[in-house]
Amino acid sequence: MATAPLQNTPVPFIDLVAQYEPLAEETLAAVSRLMSEQKFILGEEVELFEQEIATYCTAPEAIGCSSGTDALILALMALNIGAGDEVITTPFTFFATGSSIHRVGAKPVFVDIDPITYNIDPAKIEAAITPKTKAIMPVHIFGQCAEMDQINSIAAKHNLFVVEDAAQAIGSEYRGRRAGVLGDICCFSFFPTKNLGGAGDGGMLTTRSPELATRLKQLRVHGQTSVYYHQEVGLNARLDALQAAILRVKLKSLDDWTEARQRNAECYNELFQHYDLEEVIVVPESKSQDRHVYNQYTVRVLDDRRDDVIQNLRDQQIGAAVYYPVSLHLQPCFSYLGYKKGDMPQSEAASNEVLSLPIFAELVVSQLETVVRGIAEAIAPGSAENIDRLYSESEELPQKKVA
Structure with missing residues (x-):
């Protein structure tokens, strides 16, 4: 080890340029291909990225969407959670966790955290459950999974859904299983500063349920079942093909x-x-x-x-x-x-x-x-x-x- 003093130099909190430079040629080629094809909405690029994320997370289904926030909202909508319902979550998280619950008309119910992991404390969850509780939304904060065995046990006991907020946790594992298959639906974010970040906003949902996957795909395109036919009111929450192409390069x-x-x-x-x-x-x-x-x-x-x-x-x-x-x-x-x-x-x-x-x-x-x-x-x-x-x-x- 060195003993000589070194000159201190600035250290950025994050440097996305340093990450991009080794991938620049492949990234620009992917973008150029999309520009040549002019196919920007869903399509093959998004489908391939969904398949790759599903494989990476060991999830049967993956559905691309416009942001991590929209992923949370879509998940709650797909589970029919809305006005009069309650969703238990952590207060120590990014705003989108609580706001997504509010946005669908449900009530966020906050439960304190474990002081070591900063994740929701499972020992405090049951005391917050009421007849109106429909789901638990644990957040895998900072990239470490919440105590999902305990959370899922409580959810099963009280017939509740579990929605993973894994915006910060792609690739994280809990006892050998990846974030993405630890609840009913899992939500990821591809905000540029995330471990897997795009060139703007983007998100993904994973689930083990083919029925929920079908519903989520419908909800992300205004609730459309076929062109101009709408079974329900959804969102305009598609993942751009350009984002998918860039993220496919970076996923490797x-x-x-x-x-x-x-x-x-x-x-x-x-x-x-x-x-x-x-x-x-x-x-x-x-x-x-x-x-x-x-x-x-x-x-x-x-x-x-x-x-x-x-x-x-x-x-x-x-x-x-x-x-x-x-x-x-x-x-x-x-x-x-x-x-x-x-x-x-x-x-x-x-x-x-x-x-x-x-x-x-x-x-x-x-x-x-x-x-x-x-x-x-x-x-x-x-x-x-x-x-x-x-x-x-x-x-x-x-x-x-x-x-």
Whole structure:
């Protein structure tokens, strides 16, 4: 390991250009092919991508749609969830999780999270079930699956549907099974910054039910059963063929990118130990029987030091972000639900302490160490100067795969 000090350089939170450049030729060829054919709406490109995602997730059916948000809405519509119904979910998630329930006329019912995984706490779910409850919507937050065995057991006991929000978790696994086959319907997002991101919005639903797949395909095209004949009112929520073509190129690299993210996470863990930050920084835990895909590498910053850390990283042009600063139960638009501060203590505590660090696949070890040194300097100014660099600029990350 190197001991010479290195010059700190800016570290972006994410660098999509670095991901694109090795795939530029193949991506542009795919786009050029579509432009030559002028076939932009559904068609073969979308069908092939659906088949490839179904295979990747080991799901019998996959249905492309316009975004991860629309995937959630379509899933609830396909399950006939609407006005007067309740859906149990987590308050510690992106807004679309709660808003999709509201959009179909149902009521979001929030259940607090596990403080270690940040996923919904199964032990708290049954207390929230009422005669109006129709579904549970767990979120595989940051790329780690929720405790699906317990959730599915509760759902079966109370005759409830399970809708997986896997917007951040494509390729993640729970006890050997992939996100996408752990509930009745699973919803993915291909927003550009996701592990598998498109050149704009895009989404996908997977299911084991041929009947639900047929209904979802109908709902994504205005409820149309044949041209200009509508069995019901659906959405205009198709996946563009151009997005499908780009995503097909990128899907071939997804597992390599995931393994790089996992190596980055292991490197961060090693660095936080090396810089003696474990009393203030709590690193994410990955359960040995599962596959964490690290859409985000999210730490807790204890002792009210998060603002100091963020400011120091910003001063050094090091990227970081807070996911999520306000729990959904405290969002003004959900005030009609009657929640108040203190109702979800674990979610609220996480919102005050979490910090996500750069984790994208193309990072090099010197950049990871720059991030950790920046944190060390914020917590104990001058301390990093007395600690030798663990990695040199020329060193590569260890090549072993992290489960």
